Amino acid sequence: MTPQRTPDPQTGAAVKAADRAHVFHSWSAQGLIDPLAVAGAEGSYFWDYEGNRFLDFTSGLVFTNIGYQHPKVVAAIQEQAATMTTFAPAFAVEARSEAARLIAERTPGDLDKIFFTNGGAEAVENAIRMARLHTGRHKVMSAYRSYHGGTNTAINLTGDPRRWASDSGSAGVTRFWAPFLYRSPFHATTEAEECARALKHLEETITFEGPATIAAIILESVPGTAGIMTPPAGYLPGVRALCDRYGIVLVLDEVMAGFGRTGKWFACEHFDVVPDLLTFAKGVNSGYVPLGGVAISRKIAETFEHRPFPGGLTYSGHPLACAAAVATINVMEEEGVVEQAAHLGATVLEPGLRELAERHPSVGEVRGLGAFWALELVRSKETREPLVPYNASGADNAPMAAFGAACKKRGLWPFINMNRTHVVPPCNITEAEAKEGLAVLDEALTVADEYTV
Structure with missing residues (x-):
């Protein structure tokens, strides 16, 4: 020290x-x-x-x-600043390419394409945009006990009181109760009951909202700010099955839970679930330089092979942030x-x-x-x-x-x-x-x- x-x-x-x-x-x-x-x-x-x-x-x-000031990450930022401080996102840049490769190697399943943002809220914004364009549907379902960010779409998907002052943008957002046995909204007494009743409630909500109108369900794999309620073992697989049944995109928000926080690279690995889109930020480079992103499955990436994705950010994949991500991931492996x-x-x-x-x-x-x-x-x-x-x-x-x-x-x-x-x-x-x-x-x-x- x-x-x-x-x-x-x-x-x-x-x-x-x-x-x-x-x-x-x-x-x-x-x-x-x-x-x-x-x-x-x-x-x-x-x-x-x-x-x-x-x-x-x-x-x-x-x-x-x-932790703060890890010397290897600080050195990587300094080295990148001396080499190339910044560059526009439309070009192939070594730090950006390497960061994407390292992230894609660790995301589960076929989440092999990485869209970089400046933080978690922007990651959620763009993930929802991708889901809506991929499905041609508008509605998005999110849980009451949740937090997804402070930008317009993200805050309106959020379930906690910080949403209330900005609720004018909630058109197309439908909420549901996710499992939380300690304060069960389903009068459950066991984890198995809570899981079964939560999934039944979710499917009924999908049915009454109209499955063909729903683009995505977004959940934090393990909710963070809302209370760190680890879901019952069968819940996320059950949500995955519902999404598959009704053609709904599953978005898992790993902004807080990802990159080692839960004892695995991504929290969804605890439940053997692969989402269609996975959002990340925070731990990807320990917050040393702002960075977030969306890890994209093959089927959604293919939607935009010959159709432009209508989204982008001036600082997407900023070299300093990506260099910090490369160093952070390497440190996490080495240590x-x-x-x-x-x-x-x-x-x-x-x-x-x-x-x-x-x-x-x-x-x-x-x-x-x-x-x-x-x-x-x-x-x-x-x-x-x-x-x-x-x-x-x-x-x-x-x-x-x-x-x-x-x-x-x-x-x-x-x-x-x-x-x-x-x-x-x-x-x-x-x-x-x-x-x-x-x-x-x-x-x-x-x-x-x-x-x-």
């Missing part, structure tokens, strides 16, 4: 002042936020200008899958990062989190896999009442705010969404670092426990 920068409160104050004067932050009421001024980051940690260091259990926004995420989940995170659940009345459920976990915090284990109301703000969110403050006071930066804390550290975090984070969670959960009944 490189030594922390010497505390420099004066520079930190200047950084904060410039931010508050000029930066407009996403998903925020601008006058109510107080962003931390970050001085540096390396590995699984970052620090502020006061000299406070934090173990990052968020991986940024679940994208630094190999066994995917295997490390699987090992970490099985031997440290899952047993450690389940032990916390046994001791703390505020922990209602533990769920996840690999380096992708969530704790559902509740007021009562018996009633499963969430610790805070759905989409809480202000005083209603006080219990989660207090829990988060307790984590930060002890040097852990938590990922908090509604009544959950997600445990999503870098996939290559050490066992000692992971246990350090679990120890802080243990202490901070005593604060959440105070709000239980």
